[in-house]
Amino acid sequence: MASPEPMLEWTEDLSVGVDSIDEDHQAFFRVEPMLEEILASSDSARSMLIESVLNILEEYVEGHFLREQQALAAIDFPGLAVHIKAHDKFAEKVRAIIKDYRQGNLAVVESLGPLISDWITNHIKTMDRQYLGLLTNENVDKRPLVCLLDDPEDDLEF
Amino acid sequence: MSHSRPLKEISCLFICSTREMRNLLARVIQQVGIGNVQEARDLDLAKQLVRTNNFDLIIWAGSDQDYLDLLRHIRYEARENIRKTPFLCVTSRSDMNFLIEGRDAGITGFLTMPLTLRDTLRKVNAALDDPREFVLTPSYVGPTRRRKTLQEYFGPRRRAEDGPTSQLQTTPTALPAASEPAIAIKAPQGPTDRPPGSQETLINILEDQLLSDWQDDEDEEAVEANGPIKHSANFRRRAQVVREAFRLVTHINEILLDPNGSPESSKSRISEPFNRLLNLMALVQAYGKNNDEDSDFFKEKYKEIMNSMSNISANLLAGGLERTLHQSQKMVNDETSSSLGGAYKTYSKMSEYEALIGLLGGYPSLTTAMLDQVKQIWENVLLLAERGDSLGVLDGTDEKKMRQVASERLVSAQTILRERPAADSQNAVLQKMRQP
Numbered sequence: 224m225a226s227p228e229p230m231l232e233w234t235e236d237l238s239v240g241v242d243s244i245d246e247d248h249q250a251f252f253r254v255e256p257m258l259e260e261i262l263a264s265s266d267s268a269r270s271m272l273i274e275s276v277l278n279i280l281e282e283y284v285e286g287h288f289l290r291e292q293q294a295l296a297a298i299d300f301p302g303l304a305v306h307i308k309a310h311d312k313f314a315e316k317v318r319a320i321i322k323d324y325r326q327g328n329l330a331v332v333e334s335l336g337p338l339i340s341d342w343i344t345n346h347i348k349t350m351d352r353q354y355l356g357l358l359t360n361e362n363v364d365k366r367p368l369v370c371l372l373d374d375p376e377d378d379l380e381f
Numbered sequence: 382m383s384h385s386r387p388l389k390e391i392s393c394l395f396i397c398s399t400r401e402m403r404n405l406l407a408r409v410i411q412q413v414g415i416g417n418v419q420e421a422r423d424l425d426l427a428k429q430l431v432r433t434n435n436f437d438l439i440i441w442a443g444s445d446q447d448y449l450d451l452l453r454h455i456r457y458e459a460r461e462n463i464r465k466t467p468f469l470c471v472t473s474r475s476d477m478n479f480l481i482e483g484r485d486a487g488i489t490g491f492l493t494m495p496l497t498l499r500d501t502l503r504k505v506n507a508a509l510d511d512p513r514e515f516v517l518t519p520s521y522v523g524p525t526r527r528r529k530t531l532q533e534y535f536g537p538r539r540r541a542e543d544g545p546t547s548q549l550q551t552t553p554t555a556l557p558a559a560s561e562p563a564i565a566i567k568a569p570q571g572p573t574d575r576p577p578g579s580q581e582t583l584i585n586i587l588e589d590q591l592l593s594d595w596q597d598d599e600d601e602e603a604v605e606a607n608g609p610i611k612h613s614a615n616f617r618r619r620a621q622v623v624r625e626a627f628r629l630v631t632h633i634n635e636i637l638l639d640p641n642g643s644p645e646s647s648k649s650r651i652s653e654p655f656n657r658l659l660n661l662m663a664l665v666q667a668y669g670k671n672n673d674e675d676s677d678f679f680k681e682k683y684k685e686i687m688n689s690m691s692n693i694s695a696n697l698l699a700g701g702l703e704r705t706l707h708q709s710q711k712m713v714n715d716e717t718s719s720s721l722g723g724a725y726k727t728y729s730k731m732s733e734y735e736a737l738i739g740l741l742g743g744y745p746s747l748t749t750a751m752l753d754q755v756k757q758i759w760e761n762v763l764l765l766a767e768r769g770d771s772l773g774v775l776d777g778t779d780e781k782k783m784r785q786v787a788s789e790r791l792v793s794a795q796t797i798l799r800e801r802p803a804a805d806s807q808n809a810v811l812q813k814m815r816q817p
């Protein structure tokens with residue numbers, strides 16, 4: 224049951240002029256084709272693959288939003304509160320869908336990919352554009368987004 | 382923990398033969414920040430590549446064991462430059478044989494599905510930074526198999542310093558039965574040809590039963606003796622119990638989330654790992670109560686396992702109670718059924734759920750709706766037992782015990798239910814008083 228609409232992709236006109244943020248955004252766009260491919264497969268590891276994508280999506284959301292918010296906070300961006308609210312609302316939606324899936328409503332993942340692509344496209348065009356020129360390669364954390372996440376298992380190493 | 386070179390400069394060979402997995406893992410490897418990735422779709426190509434190229438890291442993903450051939454080739458035959466290359470295995474397999482064979486072929490580490498970026502980064506760093514000595518002997522080539530940290534995983538060791546357990550491992554012991562209403566460590570029954578059991582000895586015996594064994598490798602013993610880090614043998618064993626418990630949680634989740642599994646088949650697949658998990662958790666709980674230097678650590682771990690468990694338990698419980706209530710109600714309504722058999726069936730089902738409820742924190746932690754179901758089920762057990770036609774399903778003592786347990790549990794459920802509305806209305810009064 225593929226959606227009749229063509230899949231949204233990241234294109235140069237969506238660039239915000241910061242490499243690390245552009246790369247994060249591209250990662251969001253890649254969730255949809257990845258999920259679609261897995262959902263169409265009959266691989267015996269299918270549920271593990273889906274579960275992995277969901278884990279990673281959660282990390283994308285957490286890490287990327289942190290990257291933007293930290294950078295925006297550092298430049299005293301006036302629209303920060305509104306921007307954070309937009310992030311939180313989406314994060315909550317994603318979390319709810321994932322929770323729903325994990326509680327047995329397996330069909331919900333089918334709509335997840337398009338939802339992410341849609342949201343990220345809109346969000347870049349309306350919200351992220353506002354920091355165009357303000358955030359640069361110099362004032363944004365360049366590390367892979369996983370490095371921005373705190374590691375709950377850090378205390379496991381001894 | 383940081384190795385000398387940034388991940389961006391690391392070159393990695395990555396082998397995976399299934400497309401979906403390959404595409405997913407390629408993303409993950411990229412997101413973790415590894416700069417140079419060479420992809421291979423099959424092991425033959427990989428073998429050719431390691432003949433002429435050097436890599437800092439090799440990652441294989443899959444569920445067969447065909448990678449062992451490549452791994453052995455690298456460890457035994459391949460050029461000096463590639464011989465010691467860290468080799469990670471990404472897999473959803475978690476059976477001990479799979480892990481043991483990988484370990485014996487000289488694997489550096491396992492990364493188990495489902496993946497997270499965090500976990501992948503951690504394992505990649507650990508593999509690149511592997512502090513273990515690299516052993517080159519005729520019988521084994523690879524990182525020393527003596528594990529030093531929990532993170533590096535793997536099993537309990539049976540050595541003299543592990544205490545009296547080793548001589549006792551053949552002693553048959555009874556594990557706490559899953560049908561025990563609470564998790565507690567029960568004294569092993571059976572032959573008592575061992576020294577007067579301290580709690581510690583008891584726990585060691587349970588550990589030995591719960592964890593698969595690893596063979597000690599004699600020629601590594603010498604290398605190891607000079608090893609820098611030494612956790613106490615006890616600690617290593619305990620850490621492994623924790624690890625194993627986490628693994629089982631993942632495994633059970635996997636079964637529960639399997640879209641192809643029917644509720645019936647997943648239930649039967651879950652029961653064995655679930656019972657093992659209950660037993661392991663009883664151990665971890667006991668470690669937390671030891672009052673030694675490590676007990677805080679294990680208390681924390683117990684909480685973490687409990688948290689992951691609660692979701693599973695709550696889901697299992699919700700479905701299970703509903704089914705059991707429904708079935709027992711049907712038996713109550715149907716005058717012709719063998720009611721004593723029905724009573725016993727319901728009773729044994731409930732004993733399983735009581736273990737789950739115990740995990741969640743007992744009756745007080747149940748929702749009112751669930752508690753009400755529990756109450757009704759126990760009522761049905763008693764009703765059915767009352768109508769019992771003594772078809773010889775149970776002998777007298779068992780029947781008596783069943784009635785006794787059922788009425789006790791019924792009373793606790795009723796008591797808590799009675800106290801609840803009172804507490805609720807108290808809250809309501811307080812709420813009102815606070816309003817202007």
Ligand SMILES: [Fe+2]
Binds near residue numbers: 291306310346350
């Ligand atoms: Fe944003």
